Amino acid sequence: MDKHGSFVARLLDAGLRGLASEIAVRQRRILQDSGVELPSEAVPSLIGDTEARILVLGEALATGKPALFVEQLEWNRSAYAARGVSEEGLALNLLCLREVLTRELPPVAHEVVLAVLDRADRSFERPPRVVESVLDADAAYARRIRTALVAILEGRRDDALRLLLAPLDEGLSVSEIETRIVAPLQAEVGLMWQRGEIHVHEEHLGSQIIEEALVLLRSKLARSAPNGKSVLVCSVAGNLHDMGSRIVADHFEIDGWNTVRLGANVPGEDLGRAVIDFRADLVALSVTLTSQVRNTAAIIEAMRAYCGAQEPPILVGGPPFSLVPDLWQAVGADGCADSAQSAVREGRRLLGIA
Numbered sequence: 001m002d003k004h005g006s007f008v009a010r011l012l013d014a015g016l017r018g019l020a021s022e023i024a025v026r027q028r029r030i031l032q033d034s035g036v037e038l039p040s041e042a043v044p045s046l047i048g049d050t051e052a053r054i055l056v057l058g059e060a061l062a063t064g065k066p067a068l069f070v071e072q073l074e075w076n077r078s079a080y081a082a083r084g085v086s087e088e089g090l091a092l093n094l095l096c097l098r099e100v101l102t103r104e105l106p107p108v109a110h111e112v113v114l115a116v117l118d119r120a121d122r123s124f125e126r127p128p129r130v131v132e133s134v135l136d137a138d139a140a141y142a143r144r145i146r147t148a149l150v151a152i153l154e155g156r157r158d159d160a161l162r163l164l165l166a167p168l169d170e171g172l173s174v175s176e177i178e179t180r181i182v183a184p185l186q187a188e189v190g191l192m193w194q195r196g197e198i199h200v201h202e203e204h205l206g207s208q209i210i211e212e213a214l215v216l217l218r219s220k221l222a223r224s225a226p227n228g229k230s231v232l233v234c235s236v237a238g239n240l241h242d243m244g245s246r247i248v249a250d251h252f253e254i255d256g257w258n259t260v261r262l263g264a265n266v267p268g269e270d271l272g273r274a275v276i277d278f279r280a281d282l283v284a285l286s287v288t289l290t291s292q293v294r295n296t297a298a299i300i301e302a303m304r305a306y307c308g309a310q311e312p313p314i315l316v317g318g319p320p321f322s323l324v325p326d327l328w329q330a331v332g333a334d335g336c337a338d339s340a341q342s343a344v345r346e347g348r349r350l351l352g353i354a
């Protein structure tokens with residue numbers, strides 16, 4: 001982690017609520033001056049969004065990876081564009097962020113903060129990113145994914161499950177179904193939410209059904225002969241997403257590893273305890289949100305402090321690591337992979353297994 005960046009990130013953390021409120025007030029005043037009234041009911045959510053933005057700025061500073069902040073902004077921009085919302089409000093929020101932070105932070109923080117904000121500003125020179133539907137990406141399975149999606153959105157749980165498990169009878173492996181049908185289906189549900197095409201309850205319904213499909217698929221896993229190694233798989237504290245780590249765990253299991261899956265939201269010290277209890281040879285940590293990167297570094301540190309000499313290599317993965325190259329090194333991990341199959345390959349490499 002970057003020492004000076006981490007220091008500035010802590011300053012931001014310490015003043016989070018106050019800074020976000022000040023930015024929101026400034027933004028409201030600018031709008032008022034131009035004749036636009038921001039209703040007071042909208043202020044709490046503006047403060048919340050601004051807090052989230054400041055936290056990601058802290059992540060970018062602490063890791064020394066401005067791309068983290070820019071990627072988050074790109075995500076906001078594409079969500080706004082997909083919902084037909086003008087990005088003027090977003091640009092104004094960044095302007096007020098810049099103004100308030102340069103006023104409130106000590107001069108020693110200005111250079112690093114402005115370097116990130118300058119990069120973010122430049123992204124407005126490009127049109128917002130269009131996130132492609134996965135339904136167009138893998139034509140072989142697009143029809144199947146689409147049919148399962150319709151069943152999910154119509155609340156036909158049994159039909160959806162049948163559609164997701166049927167390929168087993170056609171000779172597809174659990175690995176192929178998980179990575180080419182289930183994971184893209186889950187991503188499509190997320191994309192529809194991002195585009196404002198479905199509501200949170202529909203996304204939750206989809207997640208429930210997909211989670212159930214993963215449990216059923218796991219019971220059909222064909223395992224290689226045991227390789228004598230144990231891997232501990234989980235999502236880091238604060239991360240409630242666990243489909244990715246389930247799929248990664250299943251792939252280790254297919255490859256003959258003894259797999260201990262702790263699920264979502266696992267704190268560092270408990271992770272250390274689990275490493276010792278289960279004699280893990282490898283730890284695989286799943287991280288989903290941009291705002292979870294610093295926490296991941298802290299968890300890795302806590303786990304290492306707990307395990308001492310028994311510390312196994314740590315593999316990390318999830319969207320932030322796929323988006324920002326070398327981020328895994330910043331959090332102190334030993335390796336990184338962007339898919340379940342490559343997770344297993346990287347795990348083998350770290351343990352020196354052929």
Ligand code: B12
Nearest residue numbers: 187190194239240241242243244284285286316317318343
């Ligand atoms: C399902 C879901 C949820 C569910 C999770 C349920 C569950 N049991 O997992 C719930 C409702 C809890 C949820 C909550 C939130 N979510 Co959500 N969620 C999703 C969704 C739709 C699917 C995630 C998923 O399972 N993907 C499929 C898996 C298989 O993909 P994956 O995780 O990337 O994993 C693969 C690789 O990354 C890699 N990998 C993963 N882990 C690991 C680990 C190792 C060691 C290795 C090597 C590799 C590896 O291999 C996997 C298999 O290929 C995504 C949309 C999307 N496009 O992904 C949004 C998404 C991730 N969520 C998002 C958001 C914003 C949130 C919330 C903040 C929403 C809110 N306002 O409350 C909260 C945060 C909760 C928290 N604190 O974690 C955003 C994140 C945006 C961003 N840039 O940060 C996304 C992208 C939605 C979107 N399109 O905007 N969410």
